[in-house]
Amino acid sequence: MSIQNILVADDEESMRWVLSKALRKKGFNTDLARDGDEALRMIKANSYDLALLDIKMPGLSGLELLDKVKEERADLFVVIMTAEASMKNAVEAMKRGAYDYLTKPFDLSVIDAVVEKVSRARDMSCQVTLLKEELKDRYQLEKTIIGNSPAMRDVYKTIGKVAPSDVTVLIQGESGTGKELIARAIHYNSRRLGKPFIPLNCAAIPKELLESELFGFEKGSFTGASERKLGKFEQANGGTIFLDEIGDMPIDLQAKILRVLQEKEVTRTGGNQSIPVDVRIVAATNQDLEESVRKKAFREDLFYRLNVIPINLVPLRERREDVPLLVEYFLAKICAELEVPNKRCSAEAIKLLTGYNWPGNIRELENTIKRAVILSPDPLLVAGDFPGLTSKGADGKGEELSLEGIVDLKLRGSFSNMERMESGDVYSMVLEQVERPLIRFVLEKTRGNQVRAADILGINRNTLRKKITELGIEVVKQA
């Protein structure tokens, strides 16, 4: 990864002129700052690979600036320049994280050598960062996305298939189902790993500001635009931009996003230059985008561009078998974060958590566990430690879990491993297990009166008799 963009900050005009001429001749993009404050603003607004900073400048000195740079852009290589060959300054600069130190006057060949050295060091450091990221992210995918349900296993397969390419992905799912987590997993398992992952929630930013957030603006393009600002697309260059709640994107901006996808370039507000960007787009929504297309609230062409690979995250209530795993994971994570001894959930508490409807999905589950861990002094969390769930009822709407809900839960628990199911026997097996307790229950209530039982069930008397024999039900007649 060679150097492209260099900032030169020096209060001496002749020095700025000489350096910029020499560097531009070698093909580098060079920006110039007259003092420390200007340099800091430029560093914040642009992505430089190297900054040559004079130690003595009006406003922020080179060393003060160096401290700020280390806070803002720890990866920027800084070379400090000074007219005084004092050992003290040199040591101070290196201690504060400068990459090198040059004493003026210097020959231009010294500058060439420094740029070359920084270039090699950047390559090395990129490799190290990449390696670190890679290790971190393997850990992330394996450890942080929890869920073993068939629906989640399908999601993992899709991540594996799409991550290596640059294809656009549209993640759909209710709030709290893990859309951002999946977007990160795609980024960290792609070749863009080590480059920025920039999330932007389109619904959280006022419409008037969204355009400049996305595309940036030029200095002076409107009142208050005192400096150039890079938009999220430019910040994400080389990496991935995650456009959350894309359904809330105003229609005029949708056209601009389409242009980025087609032309791979952006124009800053107030600017007339097209800037090439290499960014992968992962978008997410909790709305029915096809419906928005029908209502003309979302551009059809953009929808098809984004929806190349759809990933649907099913709500937690439709993959309840993942709840116990998630509970275990969040208990360990939260106890470690809060530095409290590990806690467990009783079987009864797990049953309650599994039966709840989770309208806020995994985010709500995580918060619920956190609240219980904080409020309960005991190592074993029981159902009573989740009062919000018991009072609201198992489906979160103040009602008991429906019969269908219980059967659904039971089925998911029993058949979580579809691959192991025999073909051809499931339908009758499940019906039998529902029919038998149902008939037994009604016969019990009618004290063994088959005529009455058939009437309640709404089936023919002969059919009931046949079922009693087939299912081996014992009829106890009571007076």
Ligand SMILES: Nc1ncnc2c1ncn2[C@@H]1O[C@H](COP(=O)(O)OP(=O)(O)OP(=O)(O)O)[C@@H](O)[C@H]1O
């Ligand atoms: N499968 C999962 N395993 C572990 N943690 C998860 C999982 N899915 C989501 N989470 C956690 O739940 C929280 C919410 O996830 P995330 O922010 O990705 O959801 P979202 O769908 O993007 O929500 P929203 O639409 O509200 O922005 C995060 O803390 C995330 O780490």
